[in-house]
Amino acid sequence: MPDIAAVRKRALDAxxxxxxxxxxxxxxxxxxxxxxxxxxEAALRLTEFLEGDGFKVKRGYCGLETAYRGDAKGKGDGPRVAILTEYDALADLGHGCGHNLIAMIGTA
Structure with a gap:
């Protein structure tokens, strides 16, 4: 089992x-x-960001043009993580719900 404090520190440093x-x-x-x-545009920016970090990205995931899946290969058989984000906006309000922030946090 990994040292959670060390994993947390590595994530925060990154x-x-x-x-x-x-x-x-x-x-x-x-x-x-x-x-x-x-x-x-949001999907393109997010997928390019992930690819820049070494993720293998599949665009048009599950038949949705703006959905994607990004996979990164770990070094071992340790725990796996799935992160879901939203990046759409609301009509007349734009990003009033903060989905741009949710997308950034999920991409971090």
């Missing part, structure tokens, strides 16, 4: 190193709100 890029990602999604199933 997030801190990418802080500026993550904030820029969130702001870019916020600047161009897209309604559900139309969030092409």
């Amino acid at each position: 997030i801190d190193r990418r802080r500026d890029a993550l904030i820029a990602l969130s702001l870019a999604i916020h600047a161009k709100p897209e309604l559900a199933y139309e969030e092409r």
Whole structure:
């Protein structure tokens, strides 16, 4: 079983190193709100970010044009994690529900 404190520290350090890029990602999604199933720019930005981090990305996941799945291969047989995010906006409100932040946090 991994040392949870060490895993947590590694995760937080990785997030801190990418802080500026993550904030820029969130702001870019916020600047161009897209309604559900139309969030092409957000999906492109998120998938490119993940690919830049070494994830293997499958676009158009489950038959949805703007859905994707990103997989990263771990070093062992340890625990697996699934992270789901939202990145759509609301009509007339944009990202009033903070989905740009949810997307950034899930991508971190």
